[in-house]
Amino acid sequence: MSTQLSGASARPAAPARPGRSSTTAGTAALFRFALRRDRLRLPVWVAAGTAMVALQSVSSQSFYDTPGALAAYRASVGSNAATIALAGPPVGLDTVAGAVAFEISATVMLIAALMAMFTVTRHTRADEEAGRTELVRSARIGRHAPLLAAVLLSALACAALAVAVGSAATATGLPAAGSFVLGASFGACGLVFTGITAVAVQVTGHTRSVYGLVGGAFAVFFVLRAIGDIEGNWLVWTSPIGWAQATHPYSRDELLPLLLCLVAAVALTVAGFALLDRRDLGAGLTQPRPGRPAATRSLRSPLGLAVRLQRGAFLAWALGLALLGVVYGALADSVETLIAGNEQALAMFGDPDVGELVDAYLSTTFSITALLAAAYAVSAVLRARSEEGEQRAEPVLATATSRSAWLGSHVAVALAGSALAMAASGVTTGVVRVLQTGEAAALGRMVGAAVAYVPAVWVVAGLAVALFGLLPRLATALAWAAVGLFLVITMFAGSFDWPGWVSDLSPVSWVPLMPLEPWTAGPVLALTGIAVALLATGFAGFRRRDLATG
Amino acid sequence: MTAISVSGLVKTFGTTRALDGLDLDVATGEVHGFLGPNGSGKSTTIRVLLGLLRPDSGSVRLLDGDPWRDAVALHRRLAYVPGDVTLWPNISGGESIDLLGRLRGGLDPRRRAELLDRFDLDPRKKARTYSKGNRQKVALVAALASDAELLVLDEPTSGLDPLMEAVFQECIREARTEGRTVLLSSHILAEAEALCDRVSIIRHGATVQSGSLDELRHLTRTAITVETARPATGLDALAGVHDLRQENGRLRFDVDTDALDGALRHLTGFGVVGLTSTPPTLEELFLRHYGDELAEDGASAREPVRS
Numbered sequence: 001m002s003t004q005l006s007g008a009s010a011r012p013a014a015p016a017r018p019g020r021s022s023t024t025a026g027t028a029a030l031f032r033f034a035l036r037r038d039r040l041r042l043p044v045w046v047a048a049g050t051a052m053v054a055l056q057s058v059s060s061q062s063f064y065d066t067p068g069a070l071a072a073y074r075a076s077v078g079s080n081a082a083t084i085a086l087a088g089p090p091v092g093l094d095t096v097a098g099a100v101a102f103e104i105s106a107t108v109m110l111i112a113a114l115m116a117m118f119t120v121t122r123h124t125r126a127d128e129e130a131g132r133t134e135l136v137r138s139a140r141i142g143r144h145a146p147l148l149a150a151v152l153l154s155a156l157a158c159a160a161l162a163v164a165v166g167s168a169a170t171a172t173g174l175p176a177a178g179s180f181v182l183g184a185s186f187g188a189c190g191l192v193f194t195g196i197t198a199v200a201v202q203v204t205g206h207t208r209s210v211y212g213l214v215g216g217a218f219a220v221f222f223v224l225r226a227i228g229d230i231e232g233n234w235l236v237w238t239s240p241i242g243w244a245q246a247t248h249p250y251s252r253d254e255l256l257p258l259l260l261c262l263v264a265a266v267a268l269t270v271a272g273f274a275l276l277d278r279r280d281l282g283a284g285l286t287q288p289r290p291g292r293p294a295a296t297r298s299l300r301s302p303l304g305l306a307v308r309l310q311r312g313a314f315l316a317w318a319l320g321l322a323l324l325g326v327v328y329g330a331l332a333d334s335v336e337t338l339i340a341g342n343e344q345a346l347a348m349f350g351d352p353d354v355g356e357l358v359d360a361y362l363s364t365t366f367s368i369t370a371l372l373a374a375a376y377a378v379s380a381v382l383r384a385r386s387e388e389g390e391q392r393a394e395p396v397l398a399t400a401t402s403r404s405a406w407l408g409s410h411v412a413v414a415l416a417g418s419a420l421a422m423a424a425s426g427v428t429t430g431v432v433r434v435l436q437t438g439e440a441a442a443l444g445r446m447v448g449a450a451v452a453y454v455p456a457v458w459v460v461a462g463l464a465v466a467l468f469g470l471l472p473r474l475a476t477a478l479a480w481a482a483v484g485l486f487l488v489i490t491m492f493a494g495s496f497d498w499p500g501w502v503s504d505l506s507p508v509s510w511v512p513l514m515p516l517e518p519w520t521a522g523p524v525l526a527l528t529g530i531a532v533a534l535l536a537t538g539f540a541g542f543r544r545r546d547l548a549t550g
Numbered sequence: 551m552t553a554i555s556v557s558g559l560v561k562t563f564g565t566t567r568a569l570d571g572l573d574l575d576v577a578t579g580e581v582h583g584f585l586g587p588n589g590s591g592k593s594t595t596i597r598v599l600l601g602l603l604r605p606d607s608g609s610v611r612l613l614d615g616d617p618w619r620d621a622v623a624l625h626r627r628l629a630y631v632p633g634d635v636t637l638w639p640n641i642s643g644g645e646s647i648d649l650l651g652r653l654r655g656g657l658d659p660r661r662r663a664e665l666l667d668r669f670d671l672d673p674r675k676k677a678r679t680y681s682k683g684n685r686q687k688v689a690l691v692a693a694l695a696s697d698a699e700l701l702v703l704d705e706p707t708s709g710l711d712p713l714m715e716a717v718f719q720e721c722i723r724e725a726r727t728e729g730r731t732v733l734l735s736s737h738i739l740a741e742a743e744a745l746c747d748r749v750s751i752i753r754h755g756a757t758v759q760s761g762s763l764d765e766l767r768h769l770t771r772t773a774i775t776v777e778t779a780r781p782a783t784g785l786d787a788l789a790g791v792h793d794l795r796q797e798n799g800r801l802r803f804d805v806d807t808d809a810l811d812g813a814l815r816h817l818t819g820f821g822v823v824g825l826t827s828t829p830p831t832l833e834e835l836f837l838r839h840y841g842d843e844l845a846e847d848g849a850s851a852r853e854p855v856r857s
């Protein structure tokens with residue numbers, strides 16, 4: 001905060017001071033302005049994270065109200081690789097408070113990371129891309145001031161999240177010390193992603209690619225810690241999410257791992273400033289190469305344009321889901337060992353068929369993959385919205401391109417892309433299973449299990465299209481809120497026994513849990529029908545409404 | 551033969567009444583200037599003409615079709631340059647030109663090459679590395695390289711340097727010789743005077759003047775400076791003479807075009823020694839309409855009545 005105060009000396013009359021301090025001139029003013037711009041946004045992020053913890057605390061305390069219930073829970077979770085992969089290390093499950101931390105921490109870590117990513121990007125690269133930074137920097141504002149203000153704002157938000165979670169968890173009756181350790185672990189995770197974003201906004205010139213880089217980093221770190229937690233090995237220590245969870249709130253209350261987060265956050269932020277000095281305003285680290293003087297044959301239709309605009313994002317997502325399929329498939333072996341070595345689990349399930357438990361694990365992983373594919377589909381549909389909002393739809397719709405053809409091309413990319421990405425993850429999991437078991441039929445079973453989710457993914461895409469047609473200005477926020485809701489439902493409704501109607505809210509829950517359960521036509525027909533209805537609503541709405549201008 | 555015919559067009563955005571009974575008639579084959587202060591509704595009108603916005607009321611015909619219902623068919627016959635050209639950051643200028651041309655229904659490669667040359671535009675650059683003027687040129691080349699019978703241009707020269715402005719004027723004159731119709735929204739009066747057969751001036755979403763430049767000039771005043779052998783008297787009694795004043799022994803006044811003849815006859819009676827007359831410019835006409843608005847500004851906050 002001392003730099004912030006030194007920035008306050010940037011009064012109009014003061015002469016420019018030479019040396020280091022002047023590169024941060026104006027940070028205080030920018031910080032206050034950013035705080036004002038985000039006065040609603042940040043409280044919503046903090047409230048969302050805090051509410052998740054408070055709700056989890058209240059529901060777990062009523063759910064595991066007897067020692068027996070808690071013991072049964074411990075037995076089932078301790079052997080469930082999918083749950084461990086999604087939630088974290090199964091530590092401290094002998095108290096309700098420990099169970100709360102186990103159940104909710106991964107979700108709130110994600111919230112903290114997203115909050116940091118959006119906050120830092122919004123006040124740095126997004127402003128720069130829109131040309132606002134140029135205007136700001138022409139005033140008495142130092143070169144480092146915008147990034148410093150953004151990092152400080154994000155750090156403030158992380159601190160607020162830590163305090164709010166600690167207070168809320170304590171207020172719901174959990175031990176105070178552990179509650180604040182839990183809150184601090186979220187804040188620390190947010191700080192690391194603040195640093196990661198500070199670097200990412202220097203590397204690339206596009207806001208969209210920043211989200212890709214930071215989201216990719218989160219995914220990699222999440223997978224590293226998932227493998228580490230299932231295998232019980234050192235891999236958790238390669239991931240900042242693993243560090244934050246190594247605090248083990250309510251059982252061990254370790255604070256030392258948070259120091260790692262802090263050091264990483266500072267080091268990354270310093271790296272961000274160093275990179276900032278090596279690039280031009282408005283540019284990334286690399287200069288764009290010249291393009292083609294004329295268009296190829298493929299760029300001749302609205303679909304050609306949509307494919308050209310979206311192919312990079314599609315390839316990244318498809319590759320990501322295919323790799324995730326490899327990881328999930330590879331972990332299936334560990335699942336068998338985990339169950340075989342867990343006597344409580346063996347006792348609880350009677351004499352379990354290990355093969356069936358592996359299938360159960362795989363079907364859970366495919367439902368997570370389906371939600372990621374749905375997230376991709378939503379982002380692909382919303383590309384139409386950003387094309388419209390940034391005035392790039394207008395010149396196209398002023399040609400002989402109908403509104404349906406224009407929207408249809410983006411929707412086609414979303415539907416086909418999400419189906420292909422789903423199939424890719426099924427193929428990779430299947431190939432790994434074939435190598436593990438030597439059973440060639442596994443490939444077909446895995447691809448079938450993955451593809452079975454496609455209608456559910458399309459329902460989510462259809463919802464985004466309907467929102468785009470009917471409520472263009474709210475579409476982005478509402479569509480992502482829906483994805484977030486479905487994600488939380490799928491991740492936790494099954495593992496933590498939420499009521500049935502809650503899980504039915506998510507189209508993903510309608511799909512039979514293949515390969516464990518058999519395929520049935522009913523849900524597929526219902527989901528396809530809903531998807532078609534939503535798509536039709538969206539197209540009709542878009543044909544009827546004004547194009548958003550300015 | 552009318553290419554565009556709009557009457558009583560109303561378009562509201564929430565509580566903003568962007569267009570308030572606008573009329574616009576553009577004859578086939580003419581270059582029509584579309585003038586008005588910032589926020590007067592030029593771009594909104596153009597977007598209604600393109601079927602991008604749906605009118606609240608009023609009638610709109612474009613190339614004998616309904617711009618909302620027949621959008622796709624009509625768009626094959628027109629080319630559009632938006633006021634604010636935003637292109638795809640990772641697609642080169644040459645690719646954007648080809649794409650927009652093909653989506654319209656094809657463009658002439660010879661003409662494309664020629665226009666790139668005349669506008670001195672490098673088609674290999676990615677859109678994000680173009681300067682503002684060069685982005686504008688991409689949209690202009692895409693529109694001008696088409697064989698569209700109607701060109702709809704929304705402030706097409708904003709950001710162009712004077713050399714490129716001259717190239718643009720040349721292109722529009724050629725388009726006119728080829729028999730194309732041009733709707734040209736602009737703030738640059740010299741450009742409108744140089745290019746337009748007729749102009750429409752709008753304000754607050756309604757048309758305030760429309761006609762050929764000669765007709766409009768008729769509505770304005772000529773500025774006269776005269777030196778006479780004997781002191782001229784009685785001029786102030788003549789109708790159509792305004793702002794009469796004495797400066798360095800010369801007499802200055804403005805006179806309505808239809809009162810010009812009478813004023814000059816009157817002056818010859820005093821022995822004219824020297825005379826300069828400044829013909830009315832579009833700028834004057836424009837300023838008169840804008841000027842009213844400036845004067846009205848204070849009142850308009852309380853009184854939202856249009857003139």
Ligand SMILES: Nc1ncnc2c1ncn2[C@@H]1O[C@H](COP(=O)(O)OP(=O)(O)OP(=O)(O)O)[C@@H](O)[C@H]1O
Pocket residue numbers: 548549550563566567568586587588589590591592593594595633
């Ligand atoms: N999408 C919109 N939502 C709300 N108001 C709008 C919208 N588009 C235009 N307006 C309003 O309608 C009015 C006319 O705007 P328009 O863009 O047509 O003006 P213009 O004549 O093109 O101005 P300029 O010369 O600055 O380009 C303005 O008051 C503007 O604020």
Ligand SMILES: [Mg+2]
Pocket residue numbers: 592593594633704
């Ligand atoms: Mg405009």
